[in-house]
Amino acid sequence: MLDFDKLDKTIHEKGRLSIMTLLATKPSWPFQDLKAELKMSDGNLVTHLRTLHQGGYVAVTKAMLDRPQTSYSLTEKGRAAFQDYLRVLEQIVKAGKR
Amino acid sequence: MNEQERAEEHLKTIRRLMERATIYRAISAPTALVGGLLSLAASFATWVHLNPAVPGTDHKNFYLWLWLLVLVLTAATNTLFIVLGAKKRNEPVFSASMKAALIALAPALLLGAVLTCLLAAADDDPGLYLFQSVIWATCYGLGLLATGHFAPRSLTLLGWAFLSAGIAGFTWMYLDLAGGTTYSFGYGSALPSTLFMATTFGLFHLIYAAGAWPRKGATQEP
Numbered sequence: 001m002l003d004f005d006k007l008d009k010t011i012h013e014k015g016r017l018s019i020m021t022l023l024a025t026k027p028s029w030p031f032q033d034l035k036a037e038l039k040m041s042d043g044n045l046v047t048h049l050r051t052l053h054q055g056g057y058v059a060v061t062k063a064m065l066d067r068p069q070t071s072y073s074l075t076e077k078g079r080a081a082f083q084d085y086l087r088v089l090e091q092i093v094k095a096g097k098r
Numbered sequence: 099m100n101e102q103e104r105a106e107e108h109l110k111t112i113r114r115l116m117e118r119a120t121i122y123r124a125i126s127a128p129t130a131l132v133g134g135l136l137s138l139a140a141s142f143a144t145w146v147h148l149n150p151a152v153p154g155t156d157h158k159n160f161y162l163w164l165w166l167l168v169l170v171l172t173a174a175t176n177t178l179f180i181v182l183g184a185k186k187r188n189e190p191v192f193s194a195s196m197k198a199a200l201i202a203l204a205p206a207l208l209l210g211a212v213l214t215c216l217l218a219a220a221d222d223d224p225g226l227y228l229f230q231s232v233i234w235a236t237c238y239g240l241g242l243l244a245t246g247h248f249a250p251r252s253l254t255l256l257g258w259a260f261l262s263a264g265i266a267g268f269t270w271m272y273l274d275l276a277g278g279t280t281y282s283f284g285y286g287s288a289l290p291s292t293l294f295m296a297t298t299f300g301l302f303h304l305i306y307a308a309g310a311w312p313r314k315g316a317t318q319e320p
Contacts, residue, residue, distance in 0.1 A: 025119040096102030
C-alpha cells in the first residue's frame with residue numbers, strides 16, 4: 001500500500017516542482033533565465049524560491065557580472081529530495097497501472 | 099484529480115521541462131551566418147579560379163584547401179560563440195550537452211574526413227569535386243541528424259536538408275554516369291560542385307541563420 005504522505009510537500013506543488021526540475025538540469029540557473037523558462041511573475045518565482053531555500057533545497061549565489069546577478073542551484077539535500085520525490089511518483093504511477 | 103493522475107501529470111511536467119532545458123544548438127545562428135557567407139565567397143572564388151577558360155591556372159588541391167579553410171574559420175567562429183555564450187550564462191564551456199553533441203557528430207564527420215583524404219590522395223580533378231561535395235553534405239547532414247535527440251527543430255531540419263541534397267547529388271551523378279555522360283556540365287568543370295556547395299553550405303546555412311536568429315522578447319534556446 002502506498003503512503004502518499006511520503007511525497008515531499010515542499011516539492012509537490014507545480015511551481016516549485018518546475019523550479020526543482022530546471023535546477024536539476026544544470027549546475028546553476030540565473031533568476032532571469034528561470035523566469036523566462038517558467039513564464040512566472042517575479043513575485044511568484046521569488047516566493048517559491050524562498051520556500052525552497054528555507055527548506056534547504058536551493059542555494060543562492062549573488063555575483064556581480066556586468067550587472068548584479070542572482071543564481072540558484074540545488075543543494076545536496078535538494079538533489080536527494082528531488083530524486084526521492086521522483087521515486088515515489090513513479091511508484092504511484094506504477095501502482096495505478098496494476 | 100486523484101493522486102495517480104496528479105503523479106502522472108507531474109511526471110509529464112518534469113519530462114517536458116527537462117527536455118526543453120537540455121536542448122543544445124550545436125550550430126548557432128551567428129555561426130551559420132558566417133559559415134553561409136564564407137561558403138558563398140568560397141564558391142565564387144572556386145568558380146573564378148577553376149574556370150577552364152582561364153588558361154594556366156594552377157589549381158592543385160585548390161578546391162580542398164579552400165574548403166578546408168572555410169571549415170577552419172567557421173569552426174573557430176562557432177568555438178568563439180560557444181565560449182562567449184558559456185561565459186555569459188556562467189556555465190562551463192565543455193558542458194555535458196556540448197560533449198553529447200560532439201559525440202553524436204563525430205562518426206559522420208570522421209567518415210567525411212576519411213573519404214575526403216582518400217579522394218584527395220587518388221586524384222585532383224575538378225570532375226571529382228562534385229563527388230567530394232556530395233560526400234561532405236551527406237556526412238554533415240547525418241552528423242546534424244545524430245544530434246536530433248537534444249537539438250532544436252531547426253537544426254534537425256537543416257540536417258534533413260543536407261541529407262536530401264546529398265541523396266539528390268548522388269542520384270544526379272548516378273543518372274549522369276548511367277546515361278553515358280560524365281556530369282552534365284562537362285568533365286573537368288568545377289561548376290557543378292561550385293553550385294552544389296553554394297546552395298547547400300551557403301544558402302541552407304543562411305536560411306537556417308534567418309530562421310534561428312534570436313529574437314527580442316523570445317525565449318532563447320541555450
